[in-house]
Amino acid sequence: MQNLPGPLKDVVDQLSSLPGIGPKSALRIALTLLKMPGEKARGVGQSIVDLRERLCLCDDCACLAESSPCSICADPSRESVQLCLVPEWDALLAMEEMGIYRGKYLVLGGLLSPLDGVEPGHLEVDRLRRRLSTGEISELILALGATLDAEATASYVKNLVESEFPEVSVSRLAQGIPIGAEVKFMDKETLKQSLVHRQKV
Numbered sequence: 001m002q003n004l005p006g007p008l009k010d011v012v013d014q015l016s017s018l019p020g021i022g023p024k025s026a027l028r029i030a031l032t033l034l035k036m037p038g039e040k041a042r043g044v045g046q047s048i049v050d051l052r053e054r055l056c057l058c059d060d061c062a063c064l065a066e067s068s069p070c071s072i073c074a075d076p077s078r079e080s081v082q083l084c085l086v087p088e089w090d091a092l093l094a095m096e097e098m099g100i101y102r103g104k105y106l107v108l109g110g111l112l113s114p115l116d117g118v119e120p121g122h123l124e125v126d127r128l129r130r131r132l133s134t135g136e137i138s139e140l141i142l143a144l145g146a147t148l149d150a151e152a153t154a155s156y157v158k159n160l161v162e163s164e165f166p167e168v169s170v171s172r173l174a175q176g177i178p179i180g181a182e183v184k185f186m187d188k189e190t191l192k193q194s195l196v197h198r199q200k201v
Helices: 006-016 023-035 038-054 089-098 125-132 148-164 188-196
Strands: 082-086 104-107 139-142 169-172
Touching (some): 023 038, 104 125
Parallel strands (some): 082 139
């Protein structure tokens, strides 16, 4: 990559700094942009500029939106008594794709991770407190995942809600054996979660 012309090297360096894109992929993308008609390449560049300038965080839920409140928070048909807590915006998108959940959301902005220096002050904990203090919400649904960081975050949020908002019930997404899987192929942690969160039939 050292022998690339300066402008091409600059683009490759910028692209390869993005997560999931290595130097070779970055070079392929840069060369693809070079082969595009000038107008189309400028359109790609302008859309990246617009991404930063035309999007904002919703004041209510902290998700990406073109205006605040976002379309979900502004939708009067959504249940305001349920609040689903997700770690990032892409988790909100996954929940919405199901088309089942009709409550509202709050994007936490990540998960607690002491090893990476992510503490409660780095997350949208104050925004969560503000939402819960309105008195509208009766159930907080934790949709944070099943990693160690997710478990630590869930425990922190549960303790916060129990101490400051005891009238709000806290639930979490069910965990355990996925549909179509066999018990003999499950790892110990999945089996443990399945047993702990077993359901009546």
